[in-house]
Amino acid sequence: MKNEITLQTRREFLRTTVLGSSLSWTVPAFLADTFAALQNQVADSAVQTATGKDATILVVLQMAGGNDGLNTVVPFSNDFYRNARPRIGLAADTVLKLNSEIGFHGAMTGFKNLYDSGNLAVVQGVGYPNPNRSHFRSTEIWQTASDSDKIEKYGWLGRYFDNACAGAEPTAGVVIGRQLPESFFAKTPKGICFDNPQNYRFLSPEHTRPGQTDMAEATYEKLNETEPAATDSNSGDSIGSLAAGMPMQGGKAVDFIERTAMDAQLSSDEVRGIAARIQNQATYPNSAFANSLKLVAKLIGGGLPTRIYYVSQGGYDTHTNQIATQQRLLADLGDSLKAFMDDLKAQGNMQRVLVMTFSEFGRRVAENASGGTDHGAAAPIFIAGDKVKAGLLGRYPSLAPQDLFQGDIKFNVDFRSVYAGILENWLKTKSAPILGRQFEPLQVT
Amino acid sequence: MLNLLPKGGWNDQTAAHLLNRAGFGGPPEEIARLTSLGHDAALSSLLDYEKIPNSTPAPAWAVPDQGRAERIRDMQNMAPEAKRQAQQAEQRAQNEHIIELRGWWLNRMARGPRPFQEKMVLFWHGHFATSFEKVRNAYYMWRQNEIFRRLATDNWLRLLIEAGRDPAMLIWLDQAQSRKEHPNENYAREVMELFSLGEGHYTEKDVTEGARALTGWSLDRRTEAFVERPLFHDNGDKTFLGLTGNLAGEDMMAQIVRQPQAAVFITGKLWNFFAGQPPTDDLNKALAGVFRANGNNFKPFLRVMFGCEEFYSPSIIRNQVKSPVQWLVGTARMLQCDLPPGFISAAITRSLGQDLFAPPNVKGWDGGISWITTNTLLERYNNAATLVQGTTQQLSASDFARKPGGAGGVVQEKAAQRIHIGGVDVEKILTPDERTDKNKLVAALEHRLLQSTFSSQQDQALREFLDSHPALDDAAIRNAIRLVMSTPEYQVT
Numbered sequence: 037m038k039n040e041i042t043l044q045t046r047r048e049f050l051r052t053t054v055l056g057s058s059l060s061w062t063v064p065a066f067l068a069d070t071f072a073a074l075q076n077q078v079a080d081s082a083v084q085t086a087t088g089k090d091a092t093i094l095v096v097l098q099m100a101g102g103n104d105g106l107n108t109v110v111p112f113s114n115d116f117y118r119n120a121r122p123r124i125g126l127a128a129d130t131v132l133k134l135n136s137e138i139g140f141h142g143a144m145t146g147f148k149n150l151y152d153s154g155n156l157a158v159v160q161g162v163g164y165p166n167p168n169r170s171h172f173r174s175t176e177i178w179q180t181a182s183d184s185d186k187i188e189k190y191g192w193l194g195r196y197f198d199n200a201c202a203g204a205e206p207t208a209g210v211v212i213g214r215q216l217p218e219s220f221f222a223k224t225p226k227g228i229c230f231d232n233p234q235n236y237r238f239l240s241p242e243h244t245r246p247g248q249t250d251m252a253e254a255t256y257e258k259l260n261e262t263e264p265a266a267t268d269s270n271s272g273d274s275i276g277s278l279a280a281g282m283p284m285q286g287g288k289a290v291d292f293i294e295r296t297a298m299d300a301q302l303s304s305d306e307v308r309g310i311a312a313r314i315q316n317q318a319t320y321p322n323s324a325f326a327n328s329l330k331l332v333a334k335l336i337g338g339g340l341p342t343r344i345y346y347v348s349q350g351g352y353d354t355h356t357n358q359i360a361t362q363q364r365l366l367a368d369l370g371d372s373l374k375a376f377m378d379d380l381k382a383q384g385n386m387q388r389v390l391v392m393t394f395s396e397f398g399r400r401v402a403e404n405a406s407g408g409t410d411h412g413a414a415a416p417i418f419i420a421g422d423k424v425k426a427g428l429l430g431r432y433p434s435l436a437p438q439d440l441f442q443g444d445i446k447f448n449v450d451f452r453s454v455y456a457g458i459l460e461n462w463l464k465t466k467s468a469p470i471l472g473r474q475f476e477p478l479q480v481t
Numbered sequence: 482m483l484n485l486l487p488k489g490g491w492n493d494q495t496a497a498h499l500l501n502r503a504g505f506g507g508p509p510e511e512i513a514r515l516t517s518l519g520h521d522a523a524l525s526s527l528l529d530y531e532k533i534p535n536s537t538p539a540p541a542w543a544v545p546d547q548g549r550a551e552r553i554r555d556m557q558n559m560a561p562e563a564k565r566q567a568q569q570a571e572q573r574a575q576n577e578h579i580i581e582l583r584g585w586w587l588n589r590m591a592r593g594p595r596p597f598q599e600k601m602v603l604f605w606h607g608h609f610a611t612s613f614e615k616v617r618n619a620y621y622m623w624r625q626n627e628i629f630r631r632l633a634t635d636n637w638l639r640l641l642i643e644a645g646r647d648p649a650m651l652i653w654l655d656q657a658q659s660r661k662e663h664p665n666e667n668y669a670r671e672v673m674e675l676f677s678l679g680e681g682h683y684t685e686k687d688v689t690e691g692a693r694a695l696t697g698w699s700l701d702r703r704t705e706a707f708v709e710r711p712l713f714h715d716n717g718d719k720t721f722l723g724l725t726g727n728l729a730g731e732d733m734m735a736q737i738v739r740q741p742q743a744a745v746f747i748t749g750k751l752w753n754f755f756a757g758q759p760p761t762d763d764l765n766k767a768l769a770g771v772f773r774a775n776g777n778n779f780k781p782f783l784r785v786m787f788g789c790e791e792f793y794s795p796s797i798i799r800n801q802v803k804s805p806v807q808w809l810v811g812t813a814r815m816l817q818c819d820l821p822p823g824f825i826s827a828a829i830t831r832s833l834g835q836d837l838f839a840p841p842n843v844k845g846w847d848g849g850i851s852w853i854t855t856n857t858l859l860e861r862y863n864n865a866a867t868l869v870q871g872t873t874q875q876l877s878a879s880d881f882a883r884k885p886g887g888a889g890g891v892v893q894e895k896a897a898q899r900i901h902i903g904g905v906d907v908e909k910i911l912t913p914d915e916r917t918d919k920n921k922l923v924a925a926l927e928h929r930l931l932q933s934t935f936s937s938q939q940d941q942a943l944r945e946f947l948d949s950h951p952a953l954d955d956a957a958i959r960n961a962i963r964l965v966m967s968t969p970e971y972q973v974t
Contacts, residue, residue, distance in 0.1 A: 169685075170670065171842065171843075172675075172844050173674075206855075214834045214857060215834060215841075215851060215854060216851070216854055228856075229854035229856045229857075230854075230856040231856065236855075238859060238967070239863045239866060241866060241960060251945075251946055251949045251950075252946070252963075252964065255942050255943065255946040255964050256964060258938070258942035259935075259939050259967065259968045260967070289757075289800050289801065289802050290800075290969050290970060290972075293802070293850075293853050293858065293969035293972050294969045296858050296969075299855050300855035300856075300859050304859070355655045355665065356655060404663050405658070405662060406658045406665065411666075442685065
């Protein structure tokens with residue numbers, strides 16, 4: 037065995053060669069070892085700025101279902117608002133006032149806290165031209181940063197990885213959950229995905245003594261190694277390309293699975309190690325969503341070379357009984373986010389992290405007959421962090437009937453301007469190649 | 482296009498492909514039986530399932546609960562603590578029923594005599610994706626499942642009408658609460674966007690007009706059944722997809738089905754589900770033509786689809802990612818073993834990303850390579866151990882913890898009892914020769930589980946593993962089976 041490179045090195049070597057050159061892995065072990073080391077150096081220097089351990093981090097927080105922006109950042113003194121919402125309109129004395137006209141929903145004490153300490157920006161009236169009121173289509177538009185009449189294959193974060201993180205570790209993107217969101221779809225898919233670090237591994241049935249090889253695990257690793265020779269003929273765009281809305285586009289399904297298997301092997305030890313080693317340093321609410329942020333805080337604290345974290349909270353599709361549902365969700369959101377920022381502060385990492393929320397649309401200005409609201413258009417989004425340009429950005433959209441379109445709020449800020457600002461000023465990369473054209477970057481940091 | 486597969490094209494590989502896709506796969510004997518039947522008779526044996534007796538009883542609780550509405554109304558007058566307890570008890574019963582229902586259905590797929598019918602039910606469940614998470618009534622979910630079973634290969638218009646009047650759907654997309662003063666647009670929109678036409682084939686005006694036409698379709702919570710409420714119905718003229726008049730729900734569905742796009746949409750979706758990739762425009766057009774020529778009836782259309790040579794092309798065979806349900810049920814069928822108890826089987830498919838009766842949203846599951854992430858892939862590998870070796874250790878605590886107080890709570894209590902699950906019966910599926918000769922063993926496993934072969938490198942790794950277990954006892958063989966299942970190749974069909 038002594039001339040063979042260790043499994044760990046060999047796996048990493050295989051991965052780099054699969055992604056990089058087509059070097060056959062039948063070269064003598066010592067040569068391969070040298071090559072792998074070189075390859076790693078090259079990879080390191082190429083990605084240092086992108087994934088170095090002091091690099092900036094973006095946490096994308098999806099509020100799925102279409103959050104009612106009007107009852108989130110509430111225009112409590114606005115007559116149009118009160119008239120449109122006789123049953124579910126929020127009264128002035130229940131909101132957390134930001135000025136004489138608007139205030140946060142009463143459940144958002146966490147947000148108010150961050151706002152007062154200068155760590156939260158509210159971007160008002162965010163949307164896009166010709167808004168679509170379908171959950172799926174509008175989510176897709178936000179995820180792919182497309183125009184509303186164009187279908188884009190890849191997600192905006194996927195295009196960020198393709199453009200700015202070539203050669204980076206698969207852990208450059210981390211999704212807490214079971215499914216990759218469409219925003220991660222990429223020419224070269226990047227990103228790992230898990231919700232429970234303890235089970236994020238191959239569990240072997242064999243009982244081995246320390247130092248003894250676990251044959252089941254060793255065999256699993258060999259069975260899941262991609263053979264570079266086998267993928268040569270397929271190299272190019274089509275291997276495992278994850279295209280928006282399409283289950284498969286060209287290529288073989290098994291090629292995509294092979295690559296995922298490799299990413300899983302490589303990231304499993306690292307993630308589990310950090311999750312076990314790092315402790316949270318703030319008190320979070322007891323919710324599934326809070327657990328996601330707890331995990332992200334640990335991974336940041338443990339130095340995972342990640343640029344993008346993705347978490348989501350669902351349930352905002354409040355066609356009926358909106359009051360109770362939104363109260364619960366916004367309290368969970370605000371309290372969890374506040375705890376997360378406290379945690380990062382205690383770690384000394386707060387200045388590296390920016391959190392951006394989004395929801396596929398806001399809701400209709402007028403309430404419906406079921407104590408809820410139907411699908412609408414523009415809504416506010418939130419950006420939190422130490423370096424954020426805190427306060428109210430943009431202006432509150434007019435609710436005057438003549439200023440609405442089919443009963444919906446018109447947008448003031450294109451969401452892609454927010455993306456552009458974050459890409460250019462926070463992630464330090466050109467936004468036009470990622471967003472398809474140049475949008476005016478909104479100065480959020 | 483859509484020519485019948487030539488006679489010479491029918492062999493073990495194409496027979497296995499048909500069984501995998503139109504059903505959930507099976508052991509080598511079953512594939513051999515289909516091969517010897519010939520293509521036409523093989524198709525009949527799967528598609529003409531009405532001829533196969535099926536006497537699976539419904540769950541005992543699957544009847545309308547006429548006292549439920551009253552009980553829930555009475556709760557409103559209770560003291561807060563008593564009210565909370567009564568509501569919890571009510572919900573707890575529902576949660577237990579839905580878990581039982583998941584096991585009930587998975588068993589029909591894994592053991593039942595009509596795999597194709599159940600595959601179609603699975604298709605319709607993903608198509609008219611409705612979730613217990615909002616419906617909160619297991620009887621309604623069972624009832625919808627039975628509609629899909631009864632109309633599995635029936636008529637498009639009939640299915641659209643019955644799916645729209647189904648209580649679970651009436652709650653899921655808020656139609657039950659829609660009335661002429663404030664028509665709720667949710668169902669009107671989704672029925673066109675996701676169920677019948679697709680984005681871009683209707684206008685916003687069609688949505689609002691359709692919502693008006695649908696007013697009056699409602700739910701009687703006392704009888705737990707559909708009811709037409711004339712008082713809720715908007716009797717004014719509407720213009721929907723070009724048709725004007727005092728339209729009602731049935732008129733709206735009929736006008737949808739009249740659109741040529743309705744046939745293109747549903748046949749494209751069926752092709753994608755069964756073939757594993759979207760059809761080309763030309764193919765989709767041809768498929769839609771066959772469907773319309775057969776009066777928008779699914780059975781004759783599907784017979785053409787499963788008969789045509791395009792369905793057996795090399796880019797289709799073994800190029801579909803198994804859905805979690807296909808993975809679980811197919812494994813039980815291929816390894817000729819029972820599914821784990823219902824609540825564990827349900828937890829397995831959920832941990833792999835497919836929670837039956839709880840799709841992520843009304844669009845259903847994306848499917849294809851979106852089933853595969855680093856997380857779900859490792860879960861597949863570890864759940865393979867649960868099935869094959871008979872252990873419960875891989876059921877992740879997070880699956881149970883995910884919904885505190887919800888359906889998960891029930892599972893957690895049961896899991897805490899550590900119910901043991903039996904492993905694969907090695908002697909049943911392997912001959913004495915195969916259990917002693919390593920070469921024969923590897924060949925038998927590849928044949929049974931992949932219907933294909935590994936790369937030479939993988940072959941070698943598997944042999945080395947077996948070499949390290951010279952006794953080649955049942956435990957070692959089960960280990961080897963689990964390892965074959967812990968490969969990218971096993972995740973496709």
